[in-house]
Structures are given as structure tokens and as C-alpha cells.
Amino acid sequence: MSSKPLRPEDAPAPLPRVVGGFPTILADPPWRFSNRTGKVAPEHRRLDRYSTMSLDAIKAMEVKEVAARDAHLYLWVPNALLVDGLAVMEAWGFRYVSNIVWAKRRKDGGPDGRGVGFYFRNVTELLLFGVRGSMRTLSPGRSQVNMIETRKREHSRKPDEQYELIEACSPGPRLELFARHPRQGWTVWGNEAGEDVTPRGAVHKGYAGGPILPALKPNEHLGQERAEAVGKRLRERYLKGESVRELGMDTGYSIQRIRALLAAAGTQMRPRGRHMAHSQFNPPSGRHTGRSQPSTRARKADRSK
Known part of the structure; x- marks a missing residue:
């Protein structure tokens, strides 16, 4: 017996189009895990981070129709769903050729141990790179390492450094699917892509990105x-x-x-x-004022006077 969806899964809005198709597409799909109500699940009722889509629904998106004949795809996928990510890439008409690793760091540069996982604490995420047709990366891509090392942001938000990397390595016009923030020079598509929309999910202390x-x-x-x-x-x-x-x-x-x-x-x-x-x-009246307090021995000596 199938379980009742936590939220209605509406048909996605039509994807944007440009003449000749988009030669560069970035996508961060709302992947659905098997445990949809667990503590770290996106659809946890109390945390309410974001709604998810089934694998079949993601694969059925008409990305083939909006991509250029020769194009690059950058596809975010959780470590546990790597096989699903490769299946989506194939369904969208791209062949997998490489990946970029996001290494989540603490401010001192060490691995951010607050990651989650059933078998290991995940301190990395994968950005799969696929090609449609025949198109190399732009010249800066020949010296670009396949790693991004930054501090973690709020839940599910990917590092802003991805945009500069993609813009340097792949040509425009560029399309971002499931965007959560608008970006100048990009066409964005998603429920939370508008400037007047605040993405769901709490922003926790210590997850604000920034310098290491x-x-x-x-x-x-x-x-x-x-x-x-x-x-x-x-x-x-x-x-x-x-x-x-x-x-x-x-x-x-x-x-x-x-x-x-x-x-x-x-x-x-x-x-x-x-x-x-x-x-x-602001210290409460009559309590801690920042001055050191007398020791127990000193207080006893004072009372004996």
C-alpha cells in the first residue's frame, strides 16, 4: 500500500527556453529519501525545509527540450543517491564525464563534522558534470581543480563559489533549475527563485558561510x-x-x-x-558584573570580623 504524500506533488511549471537551447544547466533537484520523516529528512514536519520529488518525476522533466545540442550539465546529488543522479543525467540526455567535490570546512579549514549519514558523517557533496553532444570546458576549466572548499550554509544551500566556477568553465546563456536565489546573468527556475520569496527552512547559527x-x-x-x-x-x-x-x-x-x-x-x-x-x-541587577567574585574562604573570613 502506497503512503500518502506529505505534501501534494504538483506538476512542475514549464521550463524556460531560449533560441538554440541553454548550453549550460545547473540543477539541484529536491531528492526524496526513503525515510521522508526522519530527523534529517527535507520534509521533516517540524523543520519543513522543502518539498521533494520522486525519482521518476525528476527524470521526466523536459530538460532535453531546453538544452542546446552541445551542452554542459552540473547536477548536485547526495552521496547516498549517486546511482539516482547518474540515472537522471542519462534521462536528461547527458553522459557523465566527471564530478566536482564540495568539501565542507570549518572556519579553521578542517572538515565540518556536523554532517549526517547512516554509515559515515558526510562532509562532502558531489556536483556531477555531464556533457551533451561535444563541448569542452572554456580555457579556465583546463586549470580548474575539481574541488570547492568552503564553509557550509543553511540546509541544502550550495556554495556560492559554484557560480564563479561554472561561469568560468561553461558558456552562456545559463539556466539554473530548482534555484533558491536569483543571480544576475542566469535564467532561474524554481518555486523559491523569486527575489520576493524567502526559502523555507531555518538558518542555523554557524552555517552562514564566510571566510575560513x-x-x-x-x-x-x-x-x-x-x-x-x-x-x-x-x-x-x-x-x-x-x-x-x-x-x-x-x-x-x-x-x-x-x-x-x-x-x-x-x-x-x-x-x-x-x-x-x-x-x-546586560547583566541583571545585583548579579554578575564582570568583576571576579570573592572566594569562599574570603567570605568566611569577612563574616568572622
Whole structure:
């Protein structure tokens, strides 16, 4: 007996067309996993990240009709669904030739261990590269390595660095399918592609992309200028509500180093075990004021006077 869909699966809108077809197509389909209600599933009722499509529905999309005779396809696929990704590429009229690996990094450049998976923690995703007809990459592609190393963004959002890579390696006009954000110079198609549409799904702290902080050895000495620069970046995140432990998990720095760097940046620390509700901490009246508290022995000596 078939299970009832979590949301109605409407027929997709017609795909955009240009004279001669699109020579470059980027697609990030809403793949459907077998467990649609699990904690990390896109359609988890509480998280409500996005609706998904069946494999047959994705394969049936009329990509052949909108692609140029000679074209490139960049197709995102989860590691667990690699076989499905290859089947979709074939159904759309492309042959697989290579892939680009997205390596998700912490700020210090190490692997982002917050990935999920039943067998391993996935810290990579694959961007399959397929060709229709006969068309090489543009000249910059001859020296382009097949890896993107960036920090993770909100759920399912792919690295913005993909656009510069694709624009350098494949000719326009370019079409992005299942786009979540408009981009100048691209034709975009998808339920969340409009500028007035906010993509579903929460944006979690520490998943905002941005620069990778330098990797630091456990006992590495930092000069004052460098310590202040790194501490300033940590301070910005700390004042937005991230805890010292969260900063440590994201950067790979020790708790002691995080606290030292925050201190170097002149950060007013919150009481331990509490999260900040606003961008600045206002201590409650009569409680923690940032000054050190007297020891138990000192308080007893004071009472004996």
C-alpha cells in the first residue's frame, strides 16, 4: 500500500527556453529519501525545509527540450543517491564525464563534522558534470581543480563559489533549475527563485558561510595583531549568541583558546551555561558584573570580623 504524500506533488511549471537551447544547466533537484520523516529528512514536519520529488518525476522533466545540442550539465546529488543522479543525467540526455567535490570546512579549514549519514558523517557533496553532444570546458576549466572548499550554509544551500566556477568553465546563456536565489546573468527556475520569496527552512547559527579562519596548532603562539584579528571575528559571532563551546566545535580551537581570543578582542563574557538573547549582554541587577567574585574562604573570613 502506497503512503500518502506529505505534501501534494504538483506538476512542475514549464521550463524556460531560449533560441538554440541553454548550453549550460545547473540543477539541484529536491531528492526524496526513503525515510521522508526522519530527523534529517527535507520534509521533516517540524523543520519543513522543502518539498521533494520522486525519482521518476525528476527524470521526466523536459530538460532535453531546453538544452542546446552541445551542452554542459552540473547536477548536485547526495552521496547516498549517486546511482539516482547518474540515472537522471542519462534521462536528461547527458553522459557523465566527471564530478566536482564540495568539501565542507570549518572556519579553521578542517572538515565540518556536523554532517549526517547512516554509515559515515558526510562532509562532502558531489556536483556531477555531464556533457551533451561535444563541448569542452572554456580555457579556465583546463586549470580548474575539481574541488570547492568552503564553509557550509543553511540546509541544502550550495556554495556560492559554484557560480564563479561554472561561469568560468561553461558558456552562456545559463539556466539554473530548482534555484533558491536569483543571480544576475542566469535564467532561474524554481518555486523559491523569486527575489520576493524567502526559502523555507531555518538558518542555523554557524552555517552562514564566510571566510575560513586560519588553522592553529595547539601551542602555536599568536602575535598581538593576529590574535586581535581572529578574536574580533569570534567576538562578532559570540555577541550574536553563539556559545564558547559552539565556537570551539566550528573552528576546532580549544575552549581555552576561544576564551583567550575573545578576551584579546575585549569581549564582555556571559555567565557560563547561559545564552545571550540580544546582541549585547546586560547583566541583571545585583548579579554578575564582570568583576571576579570573592572566594569562599574570603567570605568566611569577612563574616568572622
